[in-house]
Amino acid sequence: MKPTRKQIKDVGLVFVLIAIFVLVLSVIAFGDGSGYKTSLPSASEVADICEADQYGCVEYGIGDSIQIGGLLWVGDPEETIGTDSQRGVELAVDYLDGQFDGVPGEVLGHPVEIVIADDGCDATTGRRGANNLADSSGLLAVVGTTCSSSSLGAADRVLSSKGILMVSPSNTAPELTEPFVGQRFYARTAANDLIQGSVVADFAKVKSGASSAVVIHDETVDRTTSGKGYVQYMTLKQLKELDAGSWFDPKYSNARIPTLQEVLDLLAENHFSGVLNVELKTDVFQYSAIEEKVLALAEPYLAQFSVIYSSFHYETLKKIKELRQDSKIALLFSKKGKQRLDLGEGIAVEGWHPKFSILRSLPPFEQSKIPLRVWTVNRKVEMQVCLRKNIDSMITDYPERALQMRKVIQGV
Numbered sequence: 001m002k003p004t005r006k007q008i009k010d011v012g013l014v015f016v017l018i019a020i021f022v023l024v025l026s027v028i029a030f031g032d033g034s035g036y037k038t039s040l041p042s043a044s045e046v047a048d049i050c051e052a053d054q055y056g057c058v059e060y061g062i063g064d065s066i067q068i069g070g071l072l073w074v075g076d077p078e079e080t081i082g083t084d085s086q087r088g089v090e091l092a093v094d095y096l097d098g099q100f101d102g103v104p105g106e107v108l109g110h111p112v113e114i115v116i117a118d119d120g121c122d123a124t125t126g127r128r129g130a131n132n133l134a135d136s137s138g139l140l141a142v143v144g145t146t147c148s149s150s151s152l153g154a155a156d157r158v159l160s161s162k163g164i165l166m167v168s169p170s171n172t173a174p175e176l177t178e179p180f181v182g183q184r185f186y187a188r189t190a191a192n193d194l195i196q197g198s199v200v201a202d203f204a205k206v207k208s209g210a211s212s213a214v215v216i217h218d219e220t221v222d223r224t225t226s227g228k229g230y231v232q233y234m235t236l237k238q239l240k241e242l243d244a245g246s247w248f249d250p251k252y253s254n255a256r257i258p259t260l261q262e263v264l265d266l267l268a269e270n271h272f273s274g275v276l277n278v279e280l281k282t283d284v285f286q287y288s289a290i291e292e293k294v295l296a297l298a299e300p301y302l303a304q305f306s307v308i309y310s311s312f313h314y315e316t317l318k319k320i321k322e323l324r325q326d327s328k329i330a331l332l333f334s335k336k337g338k339q340r341l342d343l344g345e346g347i348a349v350e351g352w353h354p355k356f357s358i359l360r361s362l363p364p365f366e367q368s369k370i371p372l373r374v375w376t377v378n379r380k381v382e383m384q385v386c387l388r389k390n391i392d393s394m395i396t397d398y399p400e401r402a403l404q405m406r407k408v409i410q411g412v
Helices: 012-027 043-052 081-097 123-134 148-161 193-208 236-240 260-269 290-301 314-323 356-361 380-388 399-410
Strands: 066-072 110-118 139-144 165-168 186-188 275-279 306-311 328-333 351-354
Touching: 066 081, 066 123, 081 110, 081 139, 110 123, 123 139, 123 148, 139 148, 148 165, 148 186, 260 275, 260 290, 275 290, 290 306, 290 314, 306 314, 306 351, 314 328, 351 356, 356 380, 380 399
Parallel strands: 066 110, 066 139, 139 165, 165 186, 275 306, 306 328, 328 351
Antiparallel strands: none
16 A cells, blocks of 8 residues: 555654664664673683674674665655655664764764665565575665555565564554564554554544444445445445445445434334344444444334344353343354353353355254354255254345255245
């Protein structure tokens, strides 16, 4: 994702200064006592350390320059975000001697040299720039990249594979620092999209004084509508303008994203008397007070039909129970071993909603006292399995097909 020109205009310098000082601190770990509370190791100790380290050491002779790389989006004259970051690096190096005098500072008697490569704001250019920087024998570390797309699986892997630290002042893609996904020698000083998104959404709700609960499967509208973007960043008016049906079948081209209120009204108007499953999508984003809002919306309809609240995020289910003890909750899960009869603290579970693929790993439901509602059951053979085993409910994209098969198999 390419950032806008103004994205880090005001705060980018701060992030770059933080990034460059993180890199410099890695150099001054062996200080000389003048301002730093460490002592120099002996030559033999240094040799032992370098030999034992998987990546070895960067060696500098007397007076040699320490190179700090800048892998930044500087090749496009129409975009200044990378150039802004480069200026920040230059200022940080200038200030190493405690003053902005236009003269690059030194670390332990070594002048600091800045080497810039373009990240292109894309993976191919980012990988090429990272390889070019890594070939520099005096390179200690890198400030970059500007764009997440330049880092993901490209620059971050190239540099980490060589043991070169890269600190980004502006990358926001969450996966860059996810456990077991992010690279060992990658770090950043900017908050990721999940954190920023949550803060922005909360701020927008406070400023607008209102929010709506809508019924949609994903956190974004990209897959199931004609639009793009995160649901939580869009107004209800913007959501209502999207085509939410053509992706499934052209005959549904007039379908729009419904609010939960509209769904509840529709069920009431059609005299629905079954069980409504409301899944709260809080396993990726935490939506402020969503539990209170959903409970309040459902309250007037409870005399007509039942509601069960399900989620992959079990803390949400706990909160539902705290807010209304007689609420029914169900655990959504896609892996073995997640089935539980309670969530602790006396919080009972009233349903299991497992993925169809792990159905066989669950205890025989003939012996289970908890309802099973299996997802996502779209194929005929899957529907046959569920119907012949008398599973309580199927969650499917093809309800008409499921009803026809139920009539054939169960005669209902």
